Amino acid sequence: MSYSIGEAAKMVGLTAHTLRFYDKEGLLPFVKKTSSGLRAFTESDIEWLKIIECLKGTGLPLKQIKQYIDWCMEGDATIPQRLNMFIEQKKRVEEQKAKWEKHLEKINFKIKYYEDAAQHGDLNVFERNPKLLEEKKKLFED
Amino acid sequence: MSYSIGEAAKMVGLTAHTLRFYDKEGLLPFVKKTSSGLRAFTESDIEWLKIIECLKGTGLPLKQIKQYIDWCMEGDATIPQRLNMFIEQKKRVEEQKAKWEKHLEKINFKIKYYEDAAQHGDLNVFERNPKLLEEKKKLFED
DNA sequence: GCTTGACTTAGAGTTAACTCTAAAGATTAA
DNA sequence: TTAATCTTTAGAGTTAACTCTAAGTCAAGC
Numbered sequence: 001m002s003y004s005i006g007e008a009a010k011m012v013g014l015t016a017h018t019l020r021f022y023d024k025e026g027l028l029p030f031v032k033k034t035s036s037g038l039r040a041f042t043e044s045d046i047e048w049l050k051i052i053e054c055l056k057g058t059g060l061p062l063k064q065i066k067q068y069i070d071w072c073m074e075g076d077a078t079i080p081q082r083l084n085m086f087i088e089q090k091k092r093v094e095e096q097k098a099k100w101e102k103h104l105e106k107i108n109f110k111i112k113y114y115e116d117a118a119q120h121g122d123l124n125v126f127e128r129n130p131k132l133l134e135e136k137k138k139l140f141e142d
Numbered sequence: 143m144s145y146s147i148g149e150a151a152k153m154v155g156l157t158a159h160t161l162r163f164y165d166k167e168g169l170l171p172f173v174k175k176t177s178s179g180l181r182a183f184t185e186s187d188i189e190w191l192k193i194i195e196c197l198k199g200t201g202l203p204l205k206q207i208k209q210y211i212d213w214c215m216e217g218d219a220t221i222p223q224r225l226n227m228f229i230e231q232k233k234r235v236e237e238q239k240a241k242w243e244k245h246l247e248k249i250n251f252k253i254k255y256y257e258d259a260a261q262h263g264d265l266n267v268f269e270r271n272p273k274l275l276e277e278k279k280k281l282f283e284d
Numbered sequence: 285g286c287t288t289g290a291c292t293t294a295g296a297g298t299t300a301a302c303t304c305t306a307a308a309g310a311t312t313a314a
Numbered sequence: 315t316t317a318a319t320c321t322t323t324a325g326a327g328t329t330a331a332c333t334c335t336a337a338g339t340c341a342a343g344c
Contacts, residue, residue, distance in 0.1 A: 114225035
């Protein structure tokens with residue numbers, strides 16, 4: 001059993017247009033076509049799409065995703081490259097997570113700041129609460 | 143004391159080109175110019191840039207960042223909108239973090255998978271370790 | 285058999301966010 | 315004062331990742 005491009009698209013939360021675009025970019029060399037030329041997505045193809053989504057969702061550009069797919073198609077000789085790619089990606093994700101953590105602290109500060117401001121209808125927050133000013137300096141000093 | 147566009151750019155890790163682009167897009171209405179027409183960035187302007195970086199770094203499009211800046215320029219009446227914006231942004235960041243967490247699990251799985259494959263020089267990982275296949279199914283079932 | 289809707293391709297268009305260029309003016313160091 | 319190195323503008327060009335269009339083909343239900 002297999003899925004049409006529209007069904008596959010729905011299953012992974014993309015559009016058929018996007019899947020065709022990926023195919024054109026060489027990201028879906030594994031997808032076969034029926035005798036009449038329609039793409040037929042297998043369960044295994046859907047898993048490929050999920051891996052692509054995972055890599056795209058963690059910020060890997062399509063070009064590098066294609067590189068990975070190409071390695072997969074080349075066979076066992078490229079296992080070290082593929083392992084290395086995932087190790088690098090893990091590193092990037094963790095760096096990104098750390099960055100977001102820092103950004104989140106700033107956002108939380110701003111929420112505190114504007115909550116006070118909203119309550120009083122003005123921005124004299126630091127005059128009311130000088131400790132917040134210290135906190136701000138720490139958060140934005142780098 | 144104030145900074146030239148190049149100095150400011152260096153301080154926040156952007157290029158002078160990018161800062162001019164931001165200015166053109168209306169993101170830097172607070173930056174004043176010298177009598178001879180050069181932009182002069184104050185300490186306070188640098189802080190603005192850091193907030194912009196925080197919002198951009200957590201995925202907010204420049205258009206919406208401009209909306210926030212515009213609200214700031216409008217005065218106290220827009221405090222509720224600004225508070226709301228940061229609350230929404232916090233929500234987005236936390237959703238994104240959760241997504242990345244899931245992606246990271248898949249990446250960690252792939253690392254395990256390819257480590258085994260690299261050790262043996264082939265991809266018969268699931269024949270050697272059927273438990274990994276179960277783990278894979280759980281990770282990619284959604 | 286016919287209609288309706290999904291599929292095919294090539295290729296054009298869009299959007300966001302830069303990124304660069306050219307020509308001219310400003311600033312700094314020797 | 316002069317050379318080198320900024321900075322200014324308007325506007326063009328780039329890149330990634332879609333997004334859409336047109337004209338035609340295919341498939342499923344009646």
